Amino acid sequence: MAKARKSRGESMLVRYLVLGGWAAVCLLPILWFLSIGFRPRTEVITPQPIYWPTFSLDAWHLLMSDWPIAQYLRNSVIAVAGSVVIDLVLAIPAAYALARYEFKGREDIGFYILSTRMMAPAIVAVPIFFLFKTLGLLDSVWALMLIYAAINLSLVTWIIRSYMLDIPKELEDAARTDGAGDLTILREIIVPACLPGIITAAVIAAIFAINEFLFTLLIASTSNAYTMSVALANFTGGSDGIIYNAIALVSFIAFVPILILVILIQKHLSRGLTMGAVKG
């Protein structure tokens, strides 16, 4: 007995060591960014590593004085939030149709939608540029919103669909015999039941959108449309050279909103809302 208990304690220890080690690996880059972001530029690149750098707000002052960070953040938020809303409005009914309606070629259409994700984005870069040029939408956050929405639509549809497939069909049959039509079923039964999936898809889409670089660089040419991801590139060229500590600090600032978002909706990211609906 005692031996069994001991080995159980040991296995718990191993578990914590492994998980703790993995957590440290995941957190290291973030701490690294913070450390670089708050040290003077002279201590960023040195022949010997500096474990206890001098604390400095140089990068912070640089950002605040001659860099419209508020504008960039605002652009990012508008484009990303808008794109996620567009994705959800289009993806939820599409996912429902793909998950539930019987029609010819349903699986093919589902696969086609996902396959748009497999193409290298650079292939469509030039056509997209001319498309938005013709539309007069170059250097506009609205164009970015549309592009982000288009990039993520397939993924969002696919994630939500997989959650919808897990919803017991009996629920819809029950709602139908109770007198509900398709839209009511979607709104009152399906969407609440796959809310964790919808939130997960939205967060993933937001993360992809906020990190998008190629198309943003193509469309945005001034601070009208610069987002955090592209604005970062400002620090890599010019007469000042690469300003590493500013890059690190901006990267960290760009990371914070997503971190807050994920913490807020953490409980929805895990499944379990349908528990109790069917069987036990």
Next chain:
Amino acid sequence: MASIHLQNIEKRYGGFVGVQNMSLEIADEEFLVLLGPSGCGKTTTMRMIAGLELPTGGKIVIGGEEMTEIDARDRDVAMVFQGYALYPNMSIYENIRFPLRMRGVPASEHDARIRQAADMVELGGFLDRKPGALSGGQRQRAALARAVVRQPQVFLMDEPLSNLDAKLRQSMRVQIKHMQRQLKVTTVYVTHDQIEAMTLADRIVIMNKGAIQQVGTPDQIYSDPANTFVAGFIGSPPMNLIEGTAQNGTFVAPGVTAPCPEYVRGKVTLGVRPEDCHVGGDNVQGMVYGVEPTGDTTYLTVLAGTKKIEVKAAREYRSDIDVPVAIHFDPAHLYFFGEDGQRIRGAA
């Protein structure tokens, strides 16, 4: 309320026939049970009555109105599902209210009707809970309340008790029957459990391979089976079916002889229920294969040739195995079936 007429309905899935050419009259206020093994088409039949599936042929009339092509939401039927199908995001109160909202019942009536329905299934104290916080039996009662709340023309119940444990099943069975008598709503109930069918039904429809085998009251089904399928499906343990030959008023099989009517000839199957077999006599000469006392009765299995015959013996009967034993059949309760499995009946 409403009667239901099924006229030659049929459901095909590509080449597979789910339900074939089925006609059935269900009377107003009747409690009808569709009974059969899984895959026999009973659930498909019910789903066609509900409007969740459309028949590929035939007509469905509910309450005098043709409903064949009408969508489920526009039929006045309420359905209870095997898996309860409660809406997980809504409280029990909102679950029961859902059909009232969907059917446009005035909001002022909602509260009283919800409480009445919940009281009927003894769930009055659980209205604030979410389905996940209820036990299996409570969930199924909530599903019943949701079905009764809007006073539909027809109740459809698809194996509502099969996810419950045996004890709960018995008490829910009584509750369902009581409720149906009280509300006088035409009810179609699907099950593969013959005890449920026998105890609940006004009439039982036995189905196999998409076709009706027999329709009748539980008594008729039990005492006058139409074919070997029905005979072997009903009863616990089911009827003994012994293959043999009959000529000149005698049925013979290895270890078995029994009197039979003159018109029974050739290869036939003898059916005899375990309770119509008695220890002693001269119909079966076999060996004791096993003895199972259950408390109120003892089941004896006799090996005659290669055939095992179930006998409901006296409560105090005991025996070792492999001991010779003789069995006597009650001659008034012997059934004979032809090679096609159909009952052989004398010219009336």
